[in-house]
Amino acid sequence: MSDSLSTIIVDDEPLARKGLAIRLAEHNDINVVAQCSNGREAIEAIKQYQPDLMFLDIQMPGLNGFEVIDEVINQELALPSVVFVTAFDQYAIKAFEVHAIDYLLKPADDVRLAQAMDKIREHNQSKADTEHKNRLVQLVSDVTGSEQSKILEELASNQDVSISQYSDVLPIKDGGELSRVPVNSIWWIDAAGDYMCVHTEEGTHILRKTMKQLEELLDPRIFIRSHRSTIVNKNYIQKFCSQLNGEYYLVMTSGKELKVSRSYKDKVKQAVNN
The missing domain is CATH 3.40.50.2300 (Response regulator)
Structure with missing residues (x-):
């Protein structure tokens, strides 16, 4: 049963x-x-x-x-x-x-009870449909990075669900848990061997992806490469600095200093000025 x-x-x-x-x-x-x-x-x-x-x-x-x-x-x-x-x-x-x-x-009487049973079945089916829909919306949101509210609005107006080229969230698996880190909360990302360290105000998350894969997920108008092993959210850059020895670095709003390699210097400077 x-x-x-x-x-x-x-x-x-x-x-x-x-x-x-x-x-x-x-x-x-x-x-x-x-x-x-x-x-x-x-x-x-x-x-x-x-x-x-x-x-x-x-x-x-x-x-x-x-x-x-x-x-x-x-x-x-x-x-x-x-x-x-x-x-x-x-x-x-x-x-x-x-x-x-x-x-x-x-x-x-039997007729009235039968009417109640019809209402119960209709209510139960509607509830099941809603739960199924919510699970699907959660899945689509996890895969595409689109906000659930946006997906629901598109479904309600019979629009095709849009899959943004760039994610609003970055799904990060940690053991059996899946964290959905808002992209706009990321300060910077740097490489540590085969892993990426995703730095946010809440702490650091460990992600197994390559720099190339991350660049494909993140909007290049916001996330800029400052080093072969570092991607920075320009919204958290406080200033772009140069040293007497010709090296460059960024000061983040958190106070963290990040080295800028010469090959990325011009792009970083342009991004900071825009």
């Missing part, structure tokens, strides 16, 4: 719980994992099972249905989709204010 919705029933009336469970058993995509007689039991069942769906009575001793939802939120638990089942119709407006999928009056 891997495609089924794990479900709990919360009602202080035993016959009501049993009756609803029997009728839900006729739906192959519903898997009732727990029946709870009060709000406290419901909280514990949510902790244990992390259900997808909850049929929730409103008037119960102890915690009522709305208080159950408040407690789930306060404890930062995963709130399942909610269908209220109650003998009283005066709570209908409040039920939808807490984003319940549906509101069933006892005793709900």
Whole structure:
């Protein structure tokens, strides 16, 4: 039943719980994992099972249905989709204010329960589609460096997703983690053997790429080669200096001094002046 919705029933009336469970058993995509007689039991069942769906009575001793939802939120638990089942119709407006999928009056007949099931399936499919879309957008963002908000805007307006020639972020793998370093936060990058050291205000990241690969990723209007082993973000250059011996160096806003090789001197000077 891997495609089924794990479900709990919360009602202080035993016959009501049993009756609803029997009728839900006729739906192959519903898997009732727990029946709870009060709000406290419901909280514990949510902790244990992390259900997808909850049929929730409103008037119960102890915690009522709305208080159950408040407690789930306060404890930062995963709130399942909610269908209220109650003998009283005066709570209908409040039920939808807490984003319940549906509101069933006892005793709900088979037709009304079937309508609720249709709403549940539609809601679950929409939620799954949204989660799938978000995962794809994250993947595209990681690969292309484009911001997720920009990708979503392009999808919403039926535009082709644009892949920028130059990345807004630099994905850096460190063990099992993937860090997304904003390109505009990079001060400079220098080579250390087979690795690149990416220097930012937050610290230094280690990246396994070549200088050539990095130059293809980074906008040359912003990132300039100052040495065969160094690329500098010109936005963080404080000044360009020369020494009496004819050597040149850059002073970064962080105070760091970086050597400028003669072969890159003219391009660096031009970039700093622009």
